[in-house]
Amino acid sequence: MADWSTVGHSTRAVHAGQEPDPVTGAVVPPLVLASTFAQDGVGVPRSAFEYARSGNPTRAAFESALAALESPGAAAVGLAFASGLAASDTLLRTVLRPGDHVVLADDVYGGTYRLLSTSYRDWGVATDQVDPTDLDAVRAAIQPGRTRLVWVETPSNPLLTVSDVAALAELAHAAGALVAVDNTFATPVLQQPLALGADVVVHSVTKYLGGHSDLVAGALVAPQGELAGLLATNQNSLGAIAAPFDSWLAMRGLRTLGVRMAAHCAGATAVAQWLAERDDVAEVRYPGLASTPGHAVAATQMAGFGGMVTFRPVGGPQAARAVAEATEVFTLAESLGGVESLIEVPAAMTHLSSAASRRPVPHDLVRLSVGVEDVADLIADLDQALAAARG
Numbered sequence: 001m002a003d004w005s006t007v008g009h010s011t012r013a014v015h016a017g018q019e020p021d022p023v024t025g026a027v028v029p030p031l032v033l034a035s036t037f038a039q040d041g042v043g044v045p046r047s048a049f050e051y052a053r054s055g056n057p058t059r060a061a062f063e064s065a066l067a068a069l070e071s072p073g074a075a076a077v078g079l080a081f082a083s084g085l086a087a088s089d090t091l092l093r094t095v096l097r098p099g100d101h102v103v104l105a106d107d108v109y110g111g112t113y114r115l116l117s118t119s120y121r122d123w124g125v126a127t128d129q130v131d132p133t134d135l136d137a138v139r140a141a142i143q144p145g146r147t148r149l150v151w152v153e154t155p156s157n158p159l160l161t162v163s164d165v166a167a168l169a170e171l172a173h174a175a176g177a178l179v180a181v182d183n184t185f186a187t188p189v190l191q192q193p194l195a196l197g198a199d200v201v202v203h204s205v206t207k208y209l210g211g212h213s214d215l216v217a218g219a220l221v222a223p224q225g226e227l228a229g230l231l232a233t234n235q236n237s238l239g240a241i242a243a244p245f246d247s248w249l250a251m252r253g254l255r256t257l258g259v260r261m262a263a264h265c266a267g268a269t270a271v272a273q274w275l276a277e278r279d280d281v282a283e284v285r286y287p288g289l290a291s292t293p294g295h296a297v298a299a300t301q302m303a304g305f306g307g308m309v310t311f312r313p314v315g316g317p318q319a320a321r322a323v324a325e326a327t328e329v330f331t332l333a334e335s336l337g338g339v340e341s342l343i344e345v346p347a348a349m350t351h352l353s354s355a356a357s358r359r360p361v362p363h364d365l366v367r368l369s370v371g372v373e374d375v376a377d378l379i380a381d382l383d384q385a386l387a388a389a390r391g
């Protein structure tokens with residue numbers, strides 16, 4: 001087997017964990033649907049697999065491919081789940097105990113906020129939200145001995161806040177806390193939080209990793225060691241695993257992740273620059289724009305600025321809704337990270353549950369997931385939608 005740790009990202013995405021099938025030579029890892037595996041004697045499994053909740057060859061191939069992408073320089077363990085939130089829940093249940101405290105970035109995905117602020121609160125876990133870019137505020141929020149976890153999402157959904165992972169890891173580790181980074185928006189092609197000091201990476205595989213809006217799955221990646229072992233045990237104990245077909249689709253998505261992210265970055269850069277020039281747009285956020293807070297950190301931490309852009313049209317929430325309802329190439333829909341461009345109004349759609357959070361999403365914010373269509377068509381579509389919203 002070749003050493004995929006020394007090759008470039010796109011090569012790794014195509015090959016790591018995806019060796020041709022040793023039996024048939026198939027260049028695509030097979031989709032194994034079996035729920036159970038023959039044993040050659042009592043308690044003598046024929047291979048590494050016994051029962052598919054504990055391990056399935058297709059899921060294992062995706063998990064090792066993802067681990068190789070997130071952590072090319074050091075051994076890591078990838079674990080695939082039924083959804084991003086199932087991955088998050090398994091992580092939280094593994095590291096938290098009643099009485100523990102979590103420092104949560106104040107603009108994480110609404111579902112992550114809801115999980116911690118409702119289910120985990122009811123189990124005696126306290127959560128404080130902070131601005132993750134204010135390191136003094138993070139330091140002040142951490143309760144040494146009680147804070148078990150600092151959780152950030154960078155860039156965040158949907159405000160595109162960029163957190164300095166290395167600085168946060170230093171702060172958290174000094175107080176004995178772990179750092180979880182939701183890397184859904186950046187993907188390992190653009191950002192590798194484990195190399196920056198994070199203890200565990202969280203993914204909604206549903207988004208860029210899958211890349212085609214045709215699966216729901218999640219993942220955790222942690223360096224080989226005690227935490228990874230506990231997470232793997234709980235993946236089996238709690239049972240919220242990714243199905244074989246979803247794992248197979250996700251692995252197919254990984255193979256084109258390099259080229260897709262390059263296209264998403266190019267398209268989003270062009271769209272953001274075009275929006276930034278307009279009089280009918282009050283504010284544009286894209287980590288690649290010098291005017292967006294966090295641009296300097298993103299430039300050092302990321303190898304590209306991603307495919308997500310947000311803007312606030314002049315005219316407030318009504319204009320935001322009107323733009324989102326007028327596009328034709330951008331589909332009005334929740335989710336993100338697929339090849340097709342999507343548009344939504346987070347405060348009224350994906351982030352309804354963030355209304356009670358410390359930093360609610362503004363009602364006039366429009367979120368774009370810039371796909372891989374021709375940029376000229378995307379810009380023409382936004383142009384007509386903004387004109388329609390002006391009336």
Ligand SMILES: Cc1ncc(COP(=O)(O)O)c(C=O)c1O
Pocket residue numbers: 083084085086109111112153157182184185203204205206216217218335
């Ligand atoms: C940044 C981020 N993390 C986690 C999730 C949750 O993932 P899933 O919907 O796959 O459960 C989402 C979903 O939108 C997300 O955007």
